[in-house]
Amino acid sequence: xxxxxxxxxxxxxxxxxxxxxxxxxxxxxxxxxxxxxxxxxxxxxxxxxxxxxxxxxxxxxxxxxxxxxxxxxxxxxxxxxxxxxxxxxxxxxxxxxxxxxxxxxxxxxxxxxxxxxxxxxxxxxxxxxxxxxxxxxxxxxxxxxxxxxxxxxxxxxxxxxxxxxxxxxxxxxxxxxxx
Amino acid sequence: xxxxxxxxxxxxxxxxxxxxxxxxxxxxxxxxxxxxxxxxxxxxxxxxxxxxxxxxxxxxxxxxxxxxxxxxxxxxxxxxxxxxxxxxxxxxxxxxxxxxxxxxxxxxxxx
Numbered sequence: 001x002x003x004x005x006x007x008x009x010x011x012x013x014x015x016x017x018x019x020x021x022x023x024x025x026x027x028x029x030x031x032x033x034x035x036x037x038x039x040x041x042x043x044x045x046x047x048x049x050x051x052x053x054x055x056x057x058x059x060x061x062x063x064x065x066x067x068x069x070x071x072x073x074x075x076x077x078x079x080x081x082x083x084x085x086x087x088x089x090x091x092x093x094x095x096x097x098x099x100x101x102x103x104x105x106x107x108x109x110x111x112x113x114x115x116x117x118x119x120x121x122x123x124x125x126x127x128x129x130x131x132x133x134x135x136x137x138x139x140x141x142x143x144x145x146x147x148x149x150x151x152x153x154x155x156x157x158x159x160x161x162x163x164x165x166x167x168x169x170x171x172x173x174x175x176x177x178x179x
Numbered sequence: 180x181x182x183x184x185x186x187x188x189x190x191x192x193x194x195x196x197x198x199x200x201x202x203x204x205x206x207x208x209x210x211x212x213x214x215x216x217x218x219x220x221x222x223x224x225x226x227x228x229x230x231x232x233x234x235x236x237x238x239x240x241x242x243x244x245x246x247x248x249x250x251x252x253x254x255x256x257x258x259x260x261x262x263x264x265x266x267x268x269x270x271x272x273x274x275x276x277x278x279x280x281x282x283x284x285x286x287x288x289x290x
Binding site: 003004006007008009010011012015016019112114115118119132136139 | 205208211212213214215218219231232233235236239247248251254255258259261262265
């Protein structure tokens with residue numbers, strides 16, 4: 001089930017999330033009385049990107065969590081650590097490289113995400129527009145230079161992310177080797 | 180040259196077949212759902228260069244919600260089939276790997 005966002009076409013995710021989070025949707029009508037609008041606001045974009053990015057984080061953190069020995073927690077407990085301390089001082093530091101890598105992967109994906117966001121954001125100018133949508137708008141206006149300019153900025157950001165992810169993965173493997 | 184081809188068809192491909200199929204299925208899922216790249220390149224001309232995810236958007240923008248959700252449901256079904264296939268292929272690959280290991284240990288014991 002965690003892999004569903006991988007396999008599900010993004011436009012399907014977008015249309016479904018929009019239906020669920022719009023003001024008369026299953027979850028949207030619960031948030032509406034509280035004065036929170038989710039669909040067609042920047043919050044909606046966050047929800048869509050969280051849905052798309054979740055499997056990246058889960059799939060990177062899960063193996064590390066599964067490999068972690070119970071003895072580690074037990075040792076912490078025998079040394080007088082509370083559950084909270086065990087989590088904060090023992091488990092969380094060990095998970096950190098994997099969690100950051102997962103976050104970076106999800107972030108890289110979110111940067112270029114178009115299909116799902118285009119539905120839920122409502123594409124309000126200067127409020128809930130995403131960069132891929134801006135490129136698309138420029139292309140439709142035959143403003144190829146503008147589109148290319150935005151695309152180059154995105155390209156640079158993507159390359160930086162890629163470099164960062166590679167460095168992070170190297171860091172996490174060396175940490176695993178040490179631990 | 181002949182050995183090269185034989186190596187490919189009789190040794191490499193049978194060894195990696197589950198992994199290869201897994202890759203094909205994953206790749207197909209991504210291609211089926213791809214939106215942004217296809218939207219820019221194809222120009223989404225109806226009945227000519229349109230794909231299902233793009234069709235969902237077109238129908239949605241025309242306020243034809245039931246049709247949009249019908250197409251989306253079809254795509255969801257395909258996604259579920261993909262997930263099941265992936266799980267089966269993964270299991271088949273793992274089972275074969277385990278089988279190989281068993282044979283290896285038996286051979287080692289015999290030696």
